Amino acid sequence: xxxxxxxxxxxxxxxxxxxxxxxxxxxxxxxxxxxxxxxxxxxxxxxxxxxxxxxxxxxxxxxxxxxxxxxxxxxxxxxxxxxxxxxxxxxxxxxxxxxxxxxxxxxxxxxxxxxxxxxxxxxxxxxxxxxxxxxxxxxxxxxxxxxxxxxxxxxxxxxxxxxxxxxxxxxxxxxxxxxxxxxxxxxxxxxxxxxxxxxxxxxxxxxxxxxxxxxxxxxxxxxxxxxxxxxxxxxxxxxxxxxxxxxxxxxxxxxxxxxxxxxxxxxxxxxxxxxxxxxxxxxxxxxxxxxxxxxxxxxxxxxxxxxxxxxxxxxxxxxxxxxxxxxxxxxxxxxxxxxxxxxxxxxxxxxxxxxxxxxxxxxxxxxxxxxxxxxxxxxxxxxxxxxxxxxxxxxxxxxxxxxxxxxxxxxxxxxxxxxxxxxxxxxxxxxxxxxxxxxxxxxxxxxxxxxxxxxxxxxxxxxxxxxxx
Amino acid sequence: xxxxxxxxxxxxxxxxxxxxxxxxxxxxxxxxxxxxxxxxxxxxxxxxxxxxxxxxxxxxxxxxxxxxxxxxxxxxxxxxxxxxxxxxxxxxxxxxxxxxxxxxxxxxxxxxxxxxxxxxxxxxxxxxxxxxxxxxxxxxxxxxxxxxxxxxxxxxxxxxxxxxxxxxxxxxxxxxxxxxxxxxxxxxxxxxxxxxxxxxxxxxxxxxxxxxxxxxxxxxxxxxxxxxxxxxxxxxxxxxxxxxxxxxxxxxxxxxxxxxxxxxxxxxxxxxxxxxxxxxxxxxxxxxxxxxxxxxxxxxxxxxxxxxxxxxxxxxxxxxxxxxxxxxxxxxxxxxxxxxxxxxxxxxxxxxxxxxxxxxxxxxxxxxxxxxxxxxxxxxxxxxxxxxxxxxxxxxxxxxxxxxxxxxxxxxxxxxxxxxxxxxxxxxxxxxxxxxxxxxxxxxxxxxxxxxxxxxxxxxxxxxxxxxx
Numbered sequence: 001x002x003x004x005x006x007x008x009x010x011x012x013x014x015x016x017x018x019x020x021x022x023x024x025x026x027x028x029x030x031x032x033x034x035x036x037x038x039x040x041x042x043x044x045x046x047x048x049x050x051x052x053x054x055x056x057x058x059x060x061x062x063x064x065x066x067x068x069x070x071x072x073x074x075x076x077x078x079x080x081x082x083x084x085x086x087x088x089x090x091x092x093x094x095x096x097x098x099x100x101x102x103x104x105x106x107x108x109x110x111x112x113x114x115x116x117x118x119x120x121x122x123x124x125x126x127x128x129x130x131x132x133x134x135x136x137x138x139x140x141x142x143x144x145x146x147x148x149x150x151x152x153x154x155x156x157x158x159x160x161x162x163x164x165x166x167x168x169x170x171x172x173x174x175x176x177x178x179x180x181x182x183x184x185x186x187x188x189x190x191x192x193x194x195x196x197x198x199x200x201x202x203x204x205x206x207x208x209x210x211x212x213x214x215x216x217x218x219x220x221x222x223x224x225x226x227x228x229x230x231x232x233x234x235x236x237x238x239x240x241x242x243x244x245x246x247x248x249x250x251x252x253x254x255x256x257x258x259x260x261x262x263x264x265x266x267x268x269x270x271x272x273x274x275x276x277x278x279x280x281x282x283x284x285x286x287x288x289x290x291x292x293x294x295x296x297x298x299x300x301x302x303x304x305x306x307x308x309x310x311x312x313x314x315x316x317x318x319x320x321x322x323x324x325x326x327x328x329x330x331x332x333x334x335x336x337x338x339x340x341x342x343x344x345x346x347x348x349x350x351x352x353x354x355x356x357x358x359x360x361x362x363x364x365x366x367x368x369x370x371x372x373x374x375x376x377x378x379x380x381x382x383x384x385x386x387x388x389x390x391x392x393x394x395x396x397x398x399x400x401x402x403x404x405x406x407x408x409x410x411x412x413x414x415x416x417x418x419x420x421x422x423x424x425x426x427x428x429x430x431x432x433x434x435x436x437x438x439x440x441x442x443x444x445x446x447x448x449x450x451x452x453x454x455x456x457x458x459x460x461x462x463x464x465x466x467x468x469x
Numbered sequence: 470x471x472x473x474x475x476x477x478x479x480x481x482x483x484x485x486x487x488x489x490x491x492x493x494x495x496x497x498x499x500x501x502x503x504x505x506x507x508x509x510x511x512x513x514x515x516x517x518x519x520x521x522x523x524x525x526x527x528x529x530x531x532x533x534x535x536x537x538x539x540x541x542x543x544x545x546x547x548x549x550x551x552x553x554x555x556x557x558x559x560x561x562x563x564x565x566x567x568x569x570x571x572x573x574x575x576x577x578x579x580x581x582x583x584x585x586x587x588x589x590x591x592x593x594x595x596x597x598x599x600x601x602x603x604x605x606x607x608x609x610x611x612x613x614x615x616x617x618x619x620x621x622x623x624x625x626x627x628x629x630x631x632x633x634x635x636x637x638x639x640x641x642x643x644x645x646x647x648x649x650x651x652x653x654x655x656x657x658x659x660x661x662x663x664x665x666x667x668x669x670x671x672x673x674x675x676x677x678x679x680x681x682x683x684x685x686x687x688x689x690x691x692x693x694x695x696x697x698x699x700x701x702x703x704x705x706x707x708x709x710x711x712x713x714x715x716x717x718x719x720x721x722x723x724x725x726x727x728x729x730x731x732x733x734x735x736x737x738x739x740x741x742x743x744x745x746x747x748x749x750x751x752x753x754x755x756x757x758x759x760x761x762x763x764x765x766x767x768x769x770x771x772x773x774x775x776x777x778x779x780x781x782x783x784x785x786x787x788x789x790x791x792x793x794x795x796x797x798x799x800x801x802x803x804x805x806x807x808x809x810x811x812x813x814x815x816x817x818x819x820x821x822x823x824x825x826x827x828x829x830x831x832x833x834x835x836x837x838x839x840x841x842x843x844x845x846x847x848x849x850x851x852x853x854x855x856x857x858x859x860x861x862x863x864x865x866x867x868x869x870x871x872x873x874x875x876x877x878x879x880x881x882x883x884x885x886x887x888x889x890x891x892x893x894x895x896x897x898x899x900x901x902x903x904x905x906x907x908x909x910x911x912x913x914x915x916x917x918x919x920x921x922x923x924x925x926x927x928x929x930x931x932x933x934x935x936x937x938x
Contacts (some may be wrong), residue, residue: 110714110823111853112722133720157661166661167476168670169638182910191852192626192635192891195675195899195906196933197915201637201670205663222720251602251761253581253689292720293765345504352658354579384580385662422661430664437664441651445921446666452917464665 002456003467006091007071009049017052017094020062025053025100028121030058036095039082040142041429048089053241055100057175057183057214060232064459065181071345073461076145076208078120080151081142083346086207088152090462096148100398101214104128112220113172113189118149118213122156125218135223137164137255141333150187152213155205157423159332161253162244162382163214164291164407166423168204175215176203179454181284191237207425208460210453214224227255227290228301229319231328233279237261237377239311240283241357245274245383246307247287252300256288264312264335264378264389268415271338276331287407335378336387344392345406345429359386360410370405372397385422410436426464434464472936473926475560476520476540481623486521486563489531494522494569505564508551509611509899510761511809517544517558524569526644526652526683530566533681533928534650542930543648545677547619548590552805552815553896555622555676559931567618570683573597581689582658584639587618587682591625594687604692606633606724616911621682624674624933626892628801631713631851632724632759635892637673643670644684647924658686669920676894679928696724696759697770698788700797702748706730706846708780709752710826714849715776717822721769725757726851732854733804733847740807745800748783754850755801790821804847805856813861814875814898819854820887828855831881841866854891867932879905895933903933 009017012401018026027033028050035045036051054060059457073093080087089095099453102119109132116125121145122136129136140158150156152174157166164170173187187193187200211332234240240259247254269275271355278284285308301318301422304424308316319325351359360377367373372393379386390406393399410420410433419437426434434443447465461467478486487495496502497519504843505520506513523529536543542562547558549578558564571588578601585594591605591612609615609627619625621643633639642656656662656669672680701820702753703709709728716723731751738744745751754777758769766823770787777785788794807816820828829846835840841862848855857877862868889895895903903912916934919926930936 015614059598098501108821108823108934109823110717112717113821147695152743155663155667156659157663161661165638167666169634177908178914182914184908184914186911188886188888189823190819190886190888190891191625191822192630192816192819192849194624194626194676194853194892194894194912195888195890196496196895196903197672197679198624198637198674199914199918201667201673204670205667207663210666220718222722248579248581248691253691290864291765296760296762296765299762348663350659350661352577352580352582353660354577354658385661386547394535413783417659419657419659419664421664425663426665434665439651439653442655442668443649443652445577445653445668448921449668449918451664452914452921461576466749466803 004071004190005071005219006093009072009094009116013066013072014050016066017050017063019058021052021054027051036077036097037089039080039085039087041083041085043085045088045090045091045428048095049092049151050094051097052094053097053182055101057177058413060212060214061181064177064179067094068180068456068458071456071458074458075460078147079145081146082154082427083447084425085125085426085429086463088428090428094317095226098147098210105275108133108189109134111189113144114218114220116148116216116218118216119147120150121149122146125214129220130223133223134220136170136218136220138167138170141336143254148216149213152204152216154425156425157380157383157385159258159380160255161380162257163253168201170219171200171204171216172219173200173217174203174212174213175211178211179459184370187217195208207427207463209450209463225288226292226294226297228297228329229325230301230304230316231278231319232285232312232316233281233314234285234311235313236282237360238357240285241360241381243285243307244309245354247304248309250303250307251434252303254287254304254382255290258286258332259381260332261377262378263376264339265331266340268331268334281313286332298308322469339376339389342391344402345390347388347406347409348412348421348424349388350400350422351419353414355416355418356381356384358416363409366405366408366412370401372401373405384418389462431464431466474540475483475542475562478541478563478788482535482539482541483646484816485535486519490521490523490528503564505546506553507824508549510552510554510555512596514559514897515558515561517564518561519563520566521563522566522569526646529646529681529683530650530652533646533648535562537649537925537927540927543927544929545681547616549616550615550897551619551623551894553890553894554726554898555894555896555932557589559897560850565681567616570885576601577658578603581660583687583689585617585685585687586687588615589617591615591617591620598689599692601612602692603637603689605687605689607636607639610805616915617684617685618850621673622677623686623892623894626849626852626854628727628849629724630849635867636669639688640669640673640685641688641795642669642686643672643682645680645682647680647822648928661751667866671909672938676896678919678932691761692760694757695763696757697764697766698757698794698797699770699773699785700747701781702750702783703752703754703780704782706829707826709754710850711755711780711802712776713825714823715780716773719772719776721772721850723756723758723773725755727801728850729753729801730845732845733808734800735802737803739805740924747835750782808845808858811860813871814857814859816875818857818882818887819888820885822853824885824887825850825853827883827885832878834880835874835877841870842874853887867880879898897932900933900935
């Protein structure tokens, strides 16, 4: 496949962009370009030539039509909290920031659905629907700044997927703009539909490579007013990994089942000076159960306690005040940020829930083979998703083996029935590994679908697929 | 768009098919051809030239490669219970029946997932997982004979979508064969994945036009051992339609909320001689709540009772024995079959849940305009899906107005934010109405996606899209 050829932005094209979105919404100052050159990975491949902030789907359509005609790359961007380089303009061109499109347009209580613009943050919709007794379950450590447009692009998962699924499960429809400028409307406030291809669900997780989603229809449910938060220590991640399968066997599906290596907690403690008395052992589990009926939720919490009594290395702590709950979540949510300076790569793998213990055994084997490689793990064990922090190294042995070790971890994950990214996306940073997850026929089919949406390859080029490969 | 040209099956091609699937599995006798010429609509457009029953994905691949090379149309078929002509060989060629591929390959309790072949019936997987305390929620009146392959093709909905969603929500992955013969593997026993395009969810609801799904990975959940079944009479469908929004406002999501026009019940009573004492009023609601905690479920049933006390026209009946529950479900499940001889067309519309009362007002207006048209409605009001039985007529006025009346109902449904098929699919019978639900740009995009999968248009031609249109 021949990679497309792109053009540079000319002064005339910049003027056209200004006439579409308005003078103040086309930015070319160095600071704006730099701010929009990367995401939470911090890596800068290339600077964009302009940052464009449309205010409506019509303006997005105008920008895309112009860029398609002139072969200017367009990289859509939400909150910039991504971890796979999805919002990086790796081919230059413009970054299309949807932050101005941040209105909650409708909360329909009787249909249990909401209609929002793509630039609304995850937290903003959570709070708005909770105010009327409804619930949008997906929750991320970055909910305050990540946007729903970004969530749909990467099919964001987060900490409640065990029970409530991922972004995909809560998107009923959308408005989107094709790279060639047509505005399309897909799905709606409908839990059932069997009319035409479900392009909504094709757009979820397509990392902004097929269309720019400008509006989302979200599914909601009644707010589960009752919840219990429990913390338990385990001898190590191997022991902790048995908790999920044990709970499922007991018929308990917690809303959250997070595992954290003790070393992740220690890293935060060192940084913040706060200490957490979680008992002894190398791993900690954070479990939440929730529901609308207080008795039913208490009975589930009881069962979590019973399972921990069998498997844990110490007492279960119940976070019985809002302050205690907040404290443990603040700890959990800070891992990514606090560990980042020490981390070289952060594979975001997922295996079938039953295979989490097996994954940790495989990881030990790989680490045994490559002794220079050190990792700290935490993650959403209840849904099989582990974040593996591969620490930076400075030795020649580290440099020689880090890529091979990561590739071997990915191979082992795929062999266990898992895949290379659970929730961060392939983006720019994992595209070389796509071939581990899919056959050539599968990747070719995906490329043909990309072509069906984006014949000139202007939308978010260099993501998911290796150029020309 | 130029419709593809197809070839007839030659004796040489029949021999090749026999060498792929085995002599006994290529049928050309008149009875077999006739049995596989239609689905539950009973309409025969055209007879197939052969019926082919592959035993594995490899055999499916062989058949498709051969038919692709020789431009022979292939129509995949599950249980033949469809209601939109999805399994009709409208261009002749072969019908590919997946009934031999009916093994349940794995029930993974710790991952809460199952792996099945496409020919397994909905009821077979329900029973198999319930035996180990798990639950596959989608349920249809035809669960005993419809297959999971057919369910995925039409994104089957059924009676539990209010709370548990539709087939789409329970499919995590699949094995499928492209029309050009490549076997692909998508998704897996993973609740999270952000790796490549989600082609699994594109295949769900694609009505067998993109690929032949041979194996499915299903998501499961703990079996809700406790349930209450309640029946209440209402003055008419307008009054009954208010029950759903009222329950959602109270925070109750029943697993089932079926509405039935009294006349539907009377039709069954006339046929079977059994009578049901449901109190007076023109409409009946059938409501079920379920869960794992008996107290929580009872509290929900109580709330349903309170809502009915406000809105119903008579007393709520609790089906407090398995025999009573079975009796009311037998009644509900027999509507389609018993009404069929009297029905000309059966639109399967869906509107946002909050718009069900508005839909019944719109329906009255349309019927007021076309007095020759008579309808009987029933359906899954809790999810906005109403089955509208348009009765046969014999007058010139009926013949002159029936199509216009149906088109006007569809237009009103789309204007309410709904769409033309909730769960039966577009198939052959609704393809002329696709343009009411989508713009030309949207249909063109779907056609390009069809081309990306099926460059020669051999797979299930004449479905979803109008030929050449």
